[in-house]
Structures are given as C-alpha cells and as structure tokens.
Amino acid sequence: xxxxxxxxxxxxxxxxxxxxxxxxxxxxxxxxxxxxxxxxxxxxxxxxxxxxxxxxxxxxxxxxxxxxxxxxxxxxxxxxxxxxxxxxxxxxxxxxxxxxxxxxxxxxxxxxxxxxxxxxxxxxxxxxxxxxxxxxxxxxxxxxxxxxxxxxxxxxxxxxxxxxxxxxxxxxxxxxxxxxxxxxxxxxxxxxxxxxxxxxxxxxxxxxxxxxxxxxxxxxxxxxxxxxxxxxxxxxxxxxxxxxxxxxxxxxxxxxxxxxxxxxxxxxxxxxxxxxxxxxxxxxxxxxxxxx
Numbered sequence: 343x344x345x346x347x348x349x350x351x352x353x354x355x356x357x358x359x360x361x362x363x364x365x366x367x368x369x370x371x372x373x374x375x376x377x378x379x380x381x382x383x384x385x386x387x388x389x390x391x392x393x394x395x396x397x398x399x400x401x402x403x404x405x406x407x408x409x410x411x412x413x414x415x416x417x418x419x420x421x422x423x424x425x426x427x428x429x430x431x432x433x434x435x436x437x438x439x440x441x442x443x444x445x446x447x448x449x450x451x452x453x454x455x456x457x458x459x460x461x462x463x464x465x466x467x468x469x470x471x472x473x474x475x476x477x478x479x480x481x482x483x484x485x486x487x488x489x490x491x492x493x494x495x496x497x498x499x500x501x502x503x504x505x506x507x508x509x510x511x512x513x514x515x516x517x518x519x520x521x522x523x524x525x526x527x528x529x530x531x532x533x534x535x536x537x538x539x540x541x542x543x544x545x546x547x548x549x550x551x552x553x554x555x556x557x558x559x560x561x562x563x564x565x566x567x568x569x570x571x572x573x574x575x576x577x578x579x580x581x582x583x584x585x586x587x588x589x590x591x592x593x594x595x596x597x598x599x600x601x602x603x604x605x606x607x608x609x610x611x612x613x614x615x616x617x618x619x620x621x622x623x624x625x626x627x628x629x630x631x632x633x634x
Contacts (some may be wrong), residue, residue: 365504373400375421376407377543378508378562379442383421404543406505406531412436423507424531444509444562447586449548449571451557452478453492456572458585461486463577464519470520470558471499473537478556486577493556499548500559503530503540512560563591 370521373383380402387398396449399470403411405422413434421430448467450460462470466482469475475482478493498563502509516523527533544561548569551559557573563586575583584590594595 359422360426361415363373369396371398372417373419374403374411374417376423376507377402378423379421379571381564413585417590424510446508446560446585447563447573449551449559449566449573460574461583462574468516468520487571495556498554499538500547501535501538501540501555504542578622
C-alpha cells in the first residue's frame with residue numbers, strides 16, 4: 343500500500359459565540375484567521391448563505407490575527423492552524439474544535455522541475471530553511487535526485503511574514519526531523535527564519551514562489567494547485583518518497599493516533615506515517631458569560 347505523505351496534516355477548528363460577543367446583525371456572521379482554511383471556508387460560506395440568507399464574512403488574515411480578534415471579541419469566530427493550549431483557552435474563556443483536514447506542502451520554482459519530480463527529505467528541507475544548503479545542485483539534494491537535472495542556482499527560501507498557523511505546522515515538523523532547528527529556531531506561529539523572503543498569507547507565499555526563480559516555499563495544498571506550483575515528493579518515515587494528494591492525506595488521518603493526542607495531534611503510526619497533524623480551534627462564550 344502506498345504510504346501517506348509525511349506532510350503536516352492540519353485540522354482547522356471553528357467556534358461560534360453564543361454570548362459576550364459584539365452585537366451583530368442577524369444576517370451577518372464575522373470571522374477571521376487562518377488563510378490555510380480559506381478556500382474551503384469560502385465555499386461553505388457561499389453555500390450557507392444561499393440556503394439561509396446569512397452571510398459569513400470571513401477575513402483570511404492569518405491564525406495569529408484570528409486568535410487576537412476572537413480574544414478581543416471583535417469577531418464571532420476565529421480559525422487557527424495552531425492549537426491553543428488548555429490553560430490559554432481557560433484564561434480567555436474559549437473552546438476549540440476541528441473542522442477541516444488539509445496538507446502543508448513544500449513547493450518550488452526551479453526550471454524544468456514539475457510537480458512531484460523533486461525529492462527532499464525532512465532534514466534537507468530543514469537545512470534549506472536554516473540556510474545551510476544554498477544551491478539547488480548541492481550534493482545533499484542531488485544525491486537523492488539521481489537523473490534529475492538540477493541547476494547551479496541559488497535557493498531562495500520563501501516563508502510567512504505574518505503570524506501563521508501554517509508556519510506553526512511547518513516548524514513543528516522541522517523540529518521533529520532536525521535537532522538544530524528544534525534547538526535554534528523552535529516551534530511557533532512566528533519564528534526568526536535565518537534566511538529568505540517573507541510573504542503574507544498562503545497566497546503571499548504562493549505568489550512569491552511563483553514569481554521568484556529558484557524559490558522554495560510552503561503552502562496549503564489547495565494553494566499549490568491553484569497557483570500551479572511544483573510540489574515536492576517528501577520522504578516519509580518508511581523511507582519512501584510520496585507526493586501530496588487527497589488519498590495521502592486521508593491515509594495520514596486514518597493512521598493517526600488520535601486517542602493519544604490532546605492538543606497537538608501528532609499523526610504517527612508504526613506501519614504508516616503521517617508525520618504531523620494539528621488542531622485548528624476557536625472560541626466562544628457560554629450561557630454563564632464564558633466563551634466555549
């Protein structure tokens with residue numbers, strides 16, 4: 343059986359307010375946060391409005407902004423790729439729950455390289471973003487891509503410039519495959535990338551990657567497809583190089599150890615691997631004035 347893609351499977355979380363939020367019209371619901379989840383949420387909002395007449399006004403401003411806005415009660419719900427920990431939820435009077443699964447995929451702009459043709463390991467990906475591997479024909483890359491014509495071209499890493507749950511997912515993965523990344527950069531919705539160019543939102547990273555020769559970025563799978571970007575084949579824990587697909591994401595979720603996951607869902611199993619999963623969550627007040 344084909345092994346699941348060792349990407350970062352993300353479950354977006356949506357929460358609705360019942361009290362303690364700003365007064366809103368009956369035909370408008372305000373939300374903000376994750377750009378990762380925007381493509382599917384936009385489709386849901388359109389369908390919901392067609393049936394109910396209620397418009398969902400969702401601003402894809404990034405997980406960090408979405409978290410701040412739901413905490414300040416300026417929106418009814420927020421969406422985040424990065425889960426809030428129980429103590430943070432309790433302090434803000436919020437709850438969170440999953441709504442969507444998706445994949446964060448590395449994408450490249452290298453002449454002659456199509457979707458799925460370039461192979462990378464987790465450690466090589468980490469070293470690229472650490473600035474240790476700087477050329478596309480570097481030995482570390484060419485050794486795992488025999489027969490692939492790689493140019494003597496500078497690698498331009500593209501990363502998020504805003505507080506991003508997608509960055510949280512990527513950095514969590516890199517920290518698991520690279521001790522240097524774990525110890526020097528860490529895991530967060532915003533980190534100090536040692537090198538590269540910052541873009542705002544998934545669409546910003548996709549845009550910079552598409553326009554920049556020699557670039558490598560990371561985006562939600564739908565943005566890679568929409569922007570016609572070449573995604574990489576990433577090595578999973580079994581040593582196989584797999585490409586992102588709906589089947590791979592479904593396999594990753596099916597083999598995740600959800601029972602052991604409380605806040606961050608690390609989707610790993612002995613037989614098949616889906617390296618990482620996390621929960622996107624949101625917040626809202628209950629009848630006692632607390633957010634649920």
